[in-house]
Amino acid sequence: MGTTHGPHRVALWAGAITVGAAAALTATAPALAAPVQVAGGSLDWGFKASFRTYVSTGNGNPPIATKDGATRNSDGTFDFPVTSGTFDAAAGTAEVKYGGTVVFSYPAHLFEITVANPTLVVDGDGTGSLKADVDLEANNGTTDQHLDQAEIATLVTTAPTVDGSSISFSNLAATLTASGASAFAGFYTAGTALDPVTASASASATDPTDPTDPTDPDPTGPGTGSASQTIKAAVTGGALTLTSSGSQVALSAATPGQTATGNLNAVTVSDLRGTNSGWDLVGQVTDFTSAAGGSIPANNLGWTPSASVATSSLQSAAGVRNAVTPGSPAAPGSGLGGSKTLCKAETGSSLGSSTCGAALELGVPESSAAGEYSAVLTLTLA
Ligand code: HEM
Structure with missing residues (x-):
């Protein structure tokens, strides 16, 4: 420079x-009023661009590999397909599990780090978290640490975009937690900004109207013929x-x-x-x-x-x-x-x-x- x-x-x-x-949210989506099971969707995340750059310049063979369903996007970030979970579009909450493994290996620096099976948690109050399995094997076998669905990042969540029976979140700001930092041998500290998280989830089935539910509107109901009308509005x-x-x-x-x-x-x-x-x-x-x-x-x-x-x-x-x-x-x-x-x-x-x-x-x-x-x-x- x-x-x-x-x-x-x-x-x-x-x-x-x-x-x-970023905003706290309570999005309303009448067709998805209750928690629904997730059947499709994916989570796109790059973990941290500077880490990908650092590892890519190393001597790993290959430096960065994907497996178990995870794939690499053209921009270098990763795509993890959905495995299970639920979301409630009305409450703006979600807990969705995605599968797949990314392996970062750098033999010359004596480490291999795997990040696998990210879970997106959206609390509905503008916050959330990302959990994952993160393994660090380093220093010729003397460091061997495994995190199992640990909260590795906190998220600032926005209102989901609701499209029919699917929801999506775009570019949620992510910050490394202390337990996430522990997998990087002190090279990152808690509070480090990570790549933003983009994720989608679609419902397995929706049943917006229930014919036996007395609160569902009845389009064939008779009129009353009344001469006066009371107007009610529920806010x-x-x-x-x-x-x-x-x-x-x-x-x-x-x-x-x-x-x-x-x-x-x-x-x-x-x-x-x-x-x-x-x-x-x-x-x-x-x-x-x-x-x-x-x-x-x-x-x-x-x-x-x-x-x-x-x-x-x-x-x-x-x-x-x-x-x-x-x-x-x-x-x-x-x-x-x-x-x-x-x-x-x-x-x-x-x-x-x-x-x-x-x-x-x-x-x-x-x-x-x-x-x-x-x-x-x-x-x-x-
Ligand atoms: C447990 C083993 C290790 C881990 C987990 C690790 C991890 C990291 C991380 C996370 C970074 C920051 C990357 C970034 O965001 O810019 C980094 C940078 C760096 N590491 Fe390592 N490292 C390890 C071992 C080593 C060893 C043994 C060496 C030297 C032989 C080394 C040399 C460096 C250098 C020079 C940088 C700066 C690279 C740059 O700024 O371009 N690391 N390391």
């Missing part, structure tokens, strides 16, 4: 931020959702010692749960890294949050308050390396939709190498 100091023209700096939006709790108006942010160019600026894509929080129980939207960014190996610590990204209630032409009942407050500004240097509030609504004033955004400032240390840097900002709604 080279630096561009001296009397050169201004070095071109670009910061790109990818925004991963059922919907979802607490987060949508982002974009997934990429390009910051302005800057030279070392300067600040690159830009704006977060606006995100909309819709609290349609009807419970008025409040929510908190927090953000945290990874370190910025460049292809040449440069790094700008996450804390150098500061923001000034903004928030407003989304207006509607409908009238709210008297006394109902919907208020959203922006989080405190965080300056570059003491910014988003840790989780910070972008915006929040207190209990008692969280009915409806709000829009949140932020002005971003990336302080580029004078010691930085030139290059195109990027980081992932994850927003989590709870």
Whole structure:
């Protein structure tokens, strides 16, 4: 990697931020109201791109192999076919087992690591986990460790996409747990960001209407001929959702010692749960890294949050308050390396939709190498 100091023209700096939006969820899907058995689907995961790169350059024969049903995707990630499980689209929960084994071997570094049989657990509150069997055999037989369906990663889960009798999750942010880290002999620590997880599951059969169920509508029922009509509307709790108006942010160019600026894509929080129980939207960014190996610590990204209630032409009942407050500004240097509030609504004033955004400032240390840097900002709604 080279630096561009001296009397050169201004070095071109670009910061790109990818925004991963994540939300607690209660998706409604009437046809899949109860937990259903899973019959099909697959889980796509690369474990960690930098680990694949590291192992691929080694002397394994082959360095990375798949078996027991797992296959390699063209982008280098892995596909694990479904074996069993259940999901409840209405509750937004799932526990789905996938099968297959990936073997990473690096004889010159004295290790072979297998990652097998991942299980996706989605708790329905915006969190989840990935369990797997992970074996480490290293140092000529002196290290031999086996994890059996251990929780190796925590997940930030989004609402599933429901398509008929199938659900899918796309690019769930994954973070290595302490037990997952234990399989990598100290080369990774708990909290290390892993590749995002994409998974699908389809139901074995659905039975949306039951002819013997008295609550199912009867299309042949007689009319009453009444002269007056009472109109009833059941307002059922919907979802607490987060949508982002974009997934990429390009910051302005800057030279070392300067600040690159830009704006977060606006995100909309819709609290349609009807419970008025409040929510908190927090953000945290990874370190910025460049292809040449440069790094700008996450804390150098500061923001000034903004928030407003989304207006509607409908009238709210008297006394109902919907208020959203922006989080405190965080300056570059003491910014988003840790989780910070972008915006929040207190209990008692969280009915409806709000829009949140932020002005971003990336302080580029004078010691930085030139290059195109990027980081992932994850927003989590709870
Ligand atoms: C238990 C045995 C070992 C395990 C589990 C292991 C695992 C790892 C992991 C997870 C990384 C980080 C890859 C990344 O995400 O960038 C790494 C990097 C590295 N390991 Fe190992 N390793 C082992 C043994 C060794 C040995 C014996 C050597 C030296 C002979 C070695 C040399 C390196 C080097 C040089 C890097 C940095 C590679 C790079 O940044 O491109 N490792 N190792």
